[in-house]
Structure formats: structure tokens, C-alpha cells
Amino acid sequence: MLTHVTPDTSPGTNPEILVSLTKDQVLHIAMLARLRLAEQEFDDVVAKLSRIVEFVDQLQAAPTKNVLPMAHPLQQTQRLRADVVTESDERDAIQANAAMVRDGFYLVPKVIE
Amino acid sequence: MVGQSTNLHGLTLTAMARGIASGDITSADLTAQLLRRVSTLGSELNAFISVTEDTAMAAAALADKARGSARRGKLHGLPIVHKDLFCTRGVRTTCGSRMLENFVSPYDATVVERLARAGAITLGKTNMDEFAMGSSNETSYFGPVRNPWNPALSPGGSSGGSAAAVAARIVPAATGTDTGGSIRQPAALTGTVGIKPTYGRVSRYGMVAFASSLDQAGVITRTAEDAALLLGIMAGFDSRDSTSVDHPVPDYVAGLAAPLSGLSIGIVRQHFDAGLDPECAARVREALSVLKSEGAVLTEVDLPHLDLSVPTYYVVAPAECSSNLSRFDGVRFGYRASDPRDLMDLYCRSRGEGFGAEVKRRIMTGTYVLSAGYFDAYYLQAQKVRQLISEDFRKAFAKVDIIAGPTAPTPAFALGAKTDDPITMYLNDIYTIGANLAGLPGISVPCGFAGRLPVGLQLVGAHFAEERLLACAHQYQQLTDWHERKPESCA
Amino acid sequence: MKAGWEVVIGLEIHCQLATRSKIFSGASTAYGATPNVQACLVDLGYPGVLPVLNGEAVRMACLFGLAVNATIATRSVFARKNYFYPDLPKGYQISQYELPIVANGEMMIRGEDGTEKRIGITRAHLEEDAGKSIHEGLGQYTGVDLNRAGTPLLEIVSEPDMRSAAQAVTYLRKIHSIVRYLGISDGNMQEGSFRCDANVSVRPAGQKALGTRTELKNLNSFRFIDKAINFEIARQIGLIEDGGQVVQETRLYDAERDETRPMRSKEEANDYRYFPDPDLLPVEIAPAYVQKLRESLPELPDAKKTRLQSQYGLRPEDAEILIGSRELADYFESLAGTTAAPAPLAANWVIGELSAALNRDNLDIGHGKIGAAELAGLLNRISDRSISGKIAKEVFEAMWAGEGSADQIIRKKGLIQITDSAAIEAIVRAVMDAHPTQIADYRSGKDKLFGFFVGQVMKQSGGRANPEQVNEILKKRLSDAR
DSSP: OOOOOOOOOOTSTTTOOOOSOOHHHHHHHHHHOOOOOOOOHHHHHHHHHHHHHHHHHHGGOOOOOTTOOOOOSSSSOOEEEEOOOOOOOHHHHHHHTOOOEEETTEEEEOOOO | OOOOOOOGSSHHHHHHHHHHTTTTOOOOHHHHHHHHIIIIIIIHHHEEEEHHOOOOOOOHHHHHHHHGOOOOOTTTTTTEEEEEBBBBBBBOOOTSSGGGGTTSSOOOHHHHHHHHHOOEEEEEEEEEEEGOOOEEEEEEEOOOOOOOTTTTTTOOSSSHHHHHHHHHSSSSSSEEOOOTTHHHEEEHHHHHHHHHHHHHSSSOOOBSSSSSSEEEEEEEEHHHHHOOOOOHBBOEEEOTTTTTOOOOOTTTTTGGEEEEEEOEEEEEEGGSSSTTHHHHHHHHHHHHHHHTTOOOOEEEEEOOTTGHHHHHHHHHHHHHHHHHGOOSSSSSOOOOSSSSSSSHHHHHHHHHHHHHHHHHHHHHHHHHHHHHTTTTTIIIHHHHHHHHHHHHHHHHHHHHHHHHEEEESSOBBBBTTTOOOOHHHHGGGGGTTTHHHHHHOEEEEEEEEEETTEEEEEEEEETTHHHHHHHHHHHHHHHGGGGGGGGGOOO | OOOTTTEEEEEEEEEEEEEEEEEEEOOOOOOTTTTTOOOOOOTTTOOTTOOOOOHHHHHHHHHHHHHHOOOOOOOOOEEEOOOOOTOOTTSEEEOOSSSOOOOEEEEEEEEEOOEEEEEEEEEEEEEEOOEEEEOOSSTTEEEOOSHHHSSSEEEEEOOOBBSHHHHHHHHHHHHHHHHHHTTTTOOOTTTEEOOOEEEEEEEETTTSSSSOOEEEEEOOOHHHHHHHHHHHHHEEEEEEETTOOOOOEEEEEEEETEEEOEEEETTTTTOOEEETTTTSOOOEHHHHHHHHHHHHOOOOOHHHHHHHHHHTTHHHHHHHTTTSSHHHHHHHHHHHHOOSOOOOHHHHHHIIHHHHHHHTTOOGGGGOOHHHHHHHHHHHHHHTTSSSHHHHHHHHHHHHTTTTHHHHHHHTTTTTBBBHHHHHHHHHHHHHOOHHHHHHHHHTTOTHHHHHHHHHHHHHHHOHHHHHHHHHHHHHHHHHHO
């Protein structure tokens, strides 16, 4: 549970929230999520996402002034672990699942920094 | 009756356990029979993604050999199946996705470990909506699952394969997971019992994450008694899961005997509205009458924010899943696009090709509601509404012990019927989602038929009230025989 | 820096905490292992795995907070920072966003003009380190090693309170010293356990508004930090004076060319989509826990320096050097406490001979060849005038080479100082008799010849005559002769 108080987000304070998504927005989201959308699915994705956003938009009207956001359903706090090494080298077994490995490294196309 | 019975599949898990303990049944016989049904019925229903015939038979043989041994677990020699969302060492875990089509986990989920330690034998991994996202088991890369009551219909989802396998008497029990109703709703649509425990009751370690603050592991069985047996083994603190609760696990089986008399049951005013199929409504009301006739007291309760539970869920769950699924990038495991041009191409195509449409939609929805400029209006707002919904339940449970009502708004629907408008599909979870948002336990119990299709009664309790839910369900099953009806095809 | 301009510098330090296991898993954090042998399933972000928090990382973060007078949050939250990069296996980094474990601290540094300056520490939070990407040696591929993924980091963020590269380096050195004093990090910049990014902007002197800042990365030594910041200051001022505008960007420091240049891969603005990590629960820290930690805080550098000065009568410059590491200061105190020699002498030896020998052999104080007790034995012989300071250096080298204790070496080499006045008188007389010309010259005013006579006496005595007595006696005899 976050303990700070956030600004009131009831309707009227956020008139700029659009209910329909533009193609550019969808492209941007797909990029953030590293999802390549095929040509033929693109329009459908825009339509369906817009529909979903429209649907969840009804949350704007909910009476949430002074309500704290709930991050976890139960009032628990984090348990601490002792600082002990418990894992051993299982690299070879684990790397059997990787498509491309060399000299123990996982390989990806070269990145230039 | 000694070992050669051909109708062992009709037995409950509890009865099978008795038979094995007494020597009337051999695990080998039982396993072989069920495996035959897996390959015939299971295949027709497309309920399975992987079948582990050889290891199962070997385990069964071992179990029979160990009969004399004093240290036998409660599930000694009993065949079950796992939803393909649970990691199983050495056996493919696909999550119903092309992304993990050939993924073999190097470790077992805690749930799998505990059931195995108790002696259970795994016959295979069941089909499911891709990454647990769906309410009809139509988003699986491995094809839809069919409802044993009518193969043109969906069994519900996302634990559709598990529900179908149990309803068709292929196996007596199957594990499932429930994030917005994925155990309870398919249980209702297939005439089986499905329980989702309190959040934190069962370890999530090894259960591939969809929405971390909502996911829980549970079981689908035909009786509350069987569910009690399994939950007792699955539940309990796990140090590998930070959200696991260190709360003692009661003897759920012993607790089944608690009588209905005096039990205070809340009926939610908002449940019985226009969205609920009238036949379903009628069956639920009849079930409530049965409970009342045994001494339960019915009271009306209010869940004023019920209507907001589906939109809340469809902000929170996608947000969490958009992040949880970022690890699927083709680098260390899973589907990897061929000949990527560069890193960006590797990511975008591996994920674009590896994930199905619903998963991509949810990832994008989640990315959107967390993104700069939208976080406050959507994600933060949804978390606040979640608080409101939880508060509604808290107030209700100050008045009543259990909340009872329909599990699903309609009986099983046609495969392909609801795949056009995502919202129509999402609304299937209207009655189940609240329990996930508030972390409450819920169980669905068969309570009659709408035409020839099963209807489920849902019972929801306060945190850690599994015992009470199981007892109420069990008592109800002592008074009714809905759970003994079986689909024609599955005699 | 050019007149009429002011620079504003803020620093972000990523300090690896010296836990044995990772922050969220039980894999080892040991440096230098072969690729991916210390990356367990949790570190690799495998499907179904979950993080569990290492209590030692929490303790270390709290210790830091106490050492910089900060507030320890009674409740802090882990958040996910979402972005894609090969060395980030989950596609998100578990970090802290809105509720960090430590906030509102401070560090006092001495500015160039000698005055005390307060540098605010906005926050320090816990997060997991990413793995390493290797871009060379694998053909057209980049190799990913996730051994480092999951190592606990404490990210320390300063207020933009520094006004010169020198202040930035001073602040960094102090933080570096503190984390080592607390034993929470080995602060090894070459190995990457203490990494620094600098945010630099310039503005006309007197202007309140901040200029556009750039972020400098890849600064892995104090020297480079100084050079990089100074380069960047000059670059920004030059750019603005030429009519250009500073672009907000991330720049790498190229040590070979001594310049900063824009980093290529982080061009698009990242939307990290922070949200509280649902796999982890809020961390609650009880006041009683904090109090116990406070009581266990070791003496920090500033306090130690003050005490060394007053307790041992040391000069500030010497105390400053001795507090350079806790081990060095401890060595000094052990030495000063054991030897009969005065503390300032002990300090000189530690700062002088001992440090020189350690540097020469590339050893740290913990692995030096002469322990405090042994060195005390040597200093005692100086103090009781058995040997001169000069001879002592000879003995020191022999001890360092493992030839034995001070007494053993002095005895073996017959190095006992000659302090018998009669004996020295005899040598002086012999030297004076042997050099009548020089005596004559000295008498006629060539005072510099005094040194010649001293040299001759020392030579005759095999270096063992007590120098003060030689001086005294020579002075007397030579003036008698005048």
C-alpha cells in the first residue's frame, strides 16, 4: 500500500484523457513493449485497444478522493532472507534452454554503445 | 473389489485413495485406465498439451511396490494433471503459448513438488488460455479446448483443459490457476468444483506469473472433499515466495463436517441483475434455498462497486502482466525469431511472433496504463478502486460468514462466439474478479443445469476462510447430486 | 572555469554492497567468475521464479543512511523500472522509486577555499545490478554475462550542490571512504563496485535558473571524474558562448582522448513505467532496529580524524592521511598504543616508510610485511636511542625483506648506535686531525664545511654515531679550534 496521497483524479480534472487511441499511440506502445505488429493485425489492434481503453475509462468516475491505492490484498510486510549463498553452478543445464550460447555467454545481435 | 474394475475413472480422488490404501486398486491399473482416456477423450477435447505416459506408468509401478512402506503420502499412487502454467522439471511447460512451445523447465513449481512428495503421479499438462489470459480456452496456441458437455462449446478459461479433464472423468483432479476467475468460471461451466484460495495461501513459486498480485494456484475436482484433500497438501508457507503467508494450514478434510446450521450467508443485491442468465439465476436461488433449509441464514449484502471490478481488473492485471512478460525476449529461453537484423528486431519479432493476439493486447493495455501521462488516471486510479472493492467485502463480511451467488453470468457459450469484442469476453468474470482483487478465497460448486449445461454456485469467504467454504460446499454436496452428473460422452 | 560562469553538479553513485549473496536470490556475488556460473534462475528471470529480499542489504543501506545523517524510512517500497536491454533479464530492474529506504542526508566537505560546505544527499535506495554486455570478441554478436545481475546496489543521489569538479571529487572520496569504513562496500572502482555518474550544467554567474544538464557516464576513477567534468564544463561554456544550446543527453567519457561524447544507444527517451513490484511487499524498518544499528556504527572518518589529532597530537594533514582507510588508522593506533615512541613519530613512519613500502610492492595495509607490533619494536629502538633514524630505515628494509625482528637485525648487523660521548669525541678528534686544510678553511668562514665533518664522523663510525651528539660535539670542538 502506498502511503502518500495523490491528487484527485475524478472527472473534470483530466479532460485531456482521450478515449480512443491513435495509430501513432499504438505504434509507440508497441515499441515500448517490443512487440512487432503485422500489417494485417494493426488496424484490429488499434480498434480493440481503443475499445478496452474506452471500457476502463469508467474508472475515472469512481469516488476515489482520499482513498489509498492498494498494491497488495493482504497487509503484509516483506520478509528478509539471511545473507547465505544457496545456489551453485548449474549453467550448462540451464543454458540448454538458450537458442544461442558461446563460451558461456548468451548471444544477441551486436549492440553498439 | 479387486483391481480389475474398468470404471475406476468414475471414482472420486478420495475413493481412489481409499482403494489404493486398502489394496483394492493398483496404481498401475488406475494410471493405465486414465491414460487410455487421456489419449481418447482427452484428445477429442484437446484438453492436454503434454502427456507423460512413460514416467506416469513407471511412477505407478513404483507406487505399487511401495505399498508396504509405512511412509506413504496422502496421495500415494494417485494420478493427477497440472495446468501447463506450472513449471515441471523435465517436462515441457508451454503456458499454452508458442513462446514456450519447447521450453523445458529445470525446476518444479512448489505446488508440483508438494503434490509429488505426497505421492501424486502426473499424467500430463493441461491446455489453457495463453499465459492464463482468457475465459474460454480459445487463446491457446495449441487450439481451443472443448466442453465435455457439448464439444461445440467452450469449457471456460483459462484453466479450460483442467476443467474439461476432470468433468470428463479423465482424471479425478487437476491443478489450475485463478487470476480473475480462471479456476472458478471453468468449474462452473463444466459442472466441477474449483477452488481459489486466499492470496498468499498457496505458493506462487514456479507458477508462471500473469498478474502477480492476483494470481493464486488452486484445484479443480468433482467434490469439495477432494478439493480439501489437495488444498491441504498444496497450501502453506514457502520461503521462496515473498507473498506467501506464514499462516497455519488447518485440516481441511476434518473441517468438512461443520454443519450448515447457523451459517450466515450473504446474497449480493447487485448479482441478480439483467446481466445474469435467468436459468443460472434460478439454479442459484434454488441452491440458496437448499442451504437455507439446512439452517443457513440468508442476508442481503451490498457490494456497491461490483460494476467497477471488471474495468479495475483490466487495468491492474494487464499492467502487471505487461511487466511480467517482458522476460520473454528470445535471449535465455523460449521462442527466438530467426535471423534478426539487430537487437530491436530480435525483441520485436520474437515477441511479436511468439505471443498470440490476446496476450499482445493485454501487454499493450498494460504498457499504456503504466505509461507517462496515463499512470495516475488509470493504474493509480484502479488501485484505489481496488481498495474500495476490498472495503465493500470487508463491510459485507462484518455481517455474514460467506457470500454466495452465481459463478458465471451464463452457462457455457459457443466456441468462437465471443472472440470479436474483447469486452464481452471480459464480462464473463464479473462475479469472480472481486475475490481476486480483494485476495479472498472462492469456490464454485455445481448447483444444477440450465438446459443441459451446468451452472455453478460461487461461495466467497473472508481471508483464510477456505475451511468454511469447503465445509459449506461439502454439506451442499451431501444434499445434492449435481456433482455426480456426468456428460454423456464420458460414461 | 571561465570567469562569469558557474557550474552546477549533482552526482549519482551506484555502490555495490558487499553481501555474500545477491539482493533477491541466493547466488554468489563473488567477482571474477566465468560467465553465467553465478546466475541462478531468479537472476536469469526464468518463468515462475520470485525475488526474496536479502536482509543484509537492508542493514547495509540503513548503516549508510545513519552515517550521512539521513532519515531511514520506516516503510519503503520496491518498484519495477521497465526497459529492454540484454543485460536486464527480466525486462525490468527491481529498484525503489517513490519510497526509498534512505532520504534527506548530508555530507560536509571542505571547499577549495578551506571552508566547510554542505552537500545534500537527496536519497539512497536499494536496487539490483544488471549483468554485463561484452561487445568485443564475439564476432557479430554481443555476449551477455549475468553473473552480476542481482548484485545489490545502493544508489546514492546527491543534491546538485557541487560547484566545481574538485568539490565533486572531494564529495566522492568522502562517500567512498565512508562506505569502506562501514564495511558495506569494497569501493573498488576498477572492478565496478563503486560507479559514478555526474550531472553537469552551467549558467551565468548569479543566474538562479539551472542550465540544461548532461549526464556523464563511464567515470571509473577519481582522476577521470575530475577531467571529465572539467572538459564538460569547458565544452558547455564554449558551446553557449558560440551561440549554441546544450542538448540534454547522456555522454560517455573517453579517457584516451580526454573528452566526452554522446552515447549512442540511449537516444529515445525511456518511459520506465515505474510501479510498485507486486512480488515484493513493503519493507518495514522498526525504530528499535535503527537504534541498534546506530549503536553499532563504527567511528566514521571525520570523527576519527578529530580524535587522532587531539588524542595523539597529530597534525591535521597527517591525521587526514591516516584516516584514508579504517585499516590504516587501526594500524597506526595499534602501533601508537604499543610503542614507547611518541605518536607523531609513529605517524611519520606509517605515512612515510610503511606506506612507501606498501605502494612499492602494491600491497594493502592488511597484507603488509611488518605488523604494528613489530614496527613498534623498531620505533622503540629509535626512541631509546639505540639506533638513529637513518639506521632505522635500513633496519626497516631488512624487516620488510623478512630478515627478522628489529632487535634481531640490529644485533646481527651490529647497528647499535654509538652514544658514548668519549667514543664520539675520539672519532671527532681523529677526523679533525686528519683534515687540517678543511679545519683551516672552516675557521676562515666556510661554514658549509660543517656538513663535511659530520659526514666524515658518520663514515668513521659506520653510520652508528648518534647524529645529535655528533653535531653537538663537532660544534664545540670546531669552535674551540677557532
